[in-house]
């Protein structure tokens with residue numbers, strides 16, 4: 001009995017340690033400030049998730065904020081004050097990108113990308129997923145819907161181990 005209880009305590013502790021280290025590792029992309037910016041989440045999170053700022057270089061965000069009237073075919077225009085506040089936030093948070101986002105910007109050269117989904121590294125990571133699981137999948141629609149497959153995308157966590165494609169499940173390559 002006593003031994004059982006010790007074993008149980010031991011496994012709870014192990015689980016906690018494991019959960020913590022996985023969590024810590026997965027957080028490499030995370031921007032704690034992302035969650036703390038309600039204006040950004042509200043204004044830029046209604047049509048798609050509020051993308052973590054580290055997914056694009058600062059210049060990309062600046063360009064995007066200059067053309068919100070024609071934002072990928074949609075009108076996403078904002079009042080000047082909100083626009084300024086959101087741009088400052090994105091530019092600053094993007095610069096806090098660590099080694100992981102530099103990996104994302106690999107092979108970019110001097111290009112200023114308009115999208116995350118056209119980054120060479122992004123394409124490389126997603127080119128094995130068949131389109132029936134993306135565009136022909138009601139629950140996904142396009143690769144821009146990161147959070148359809150990456151369970152913790154909104155927290156900035158894109159760890160391969162947390163991917164589950166709707167109607168397909170976990171992805172093991």
Ligand code: HEC
Nearest residue numbers: 043044046047051071072074075076115116117118142144
């Ligand atoms: C009215 C709806 C709408 C609003 C509001 C909106 N967007 Fe978008 N956004 C879109 C659409 C549509 C796309 C293209 C998605 C696709 O191709 O599937 C897009 C794409 C994007 C992409 C590129 C995603 C990719 O494919 O890599 C980024 C980054 C982005 N939006 C940021 C923002 C920011 C920042 C704001 C707030 C200033 C914002 N969006 C507000 C509709 C919106």
Ligand code: HEC
Nearest residue numbers: 116125134142143144145146149158159160163165171173
């Ligand atoms: C249809 C499902 C799907 C969507 C939508 C999707 N991804 Fe992925 N993503 C995957 C899969 C599956 C992998 C793992 C690929 C592999 O293991 O080869 C992956 C891998 C990644 C990786 C590499 C992770 C690592 O550990 O190196 C990043 C970063 C990433 N995705 C970011 C994004 C972002 C940002 C978006 C949205 C703009 C997005 N993904 C949209 C399915 C998706």
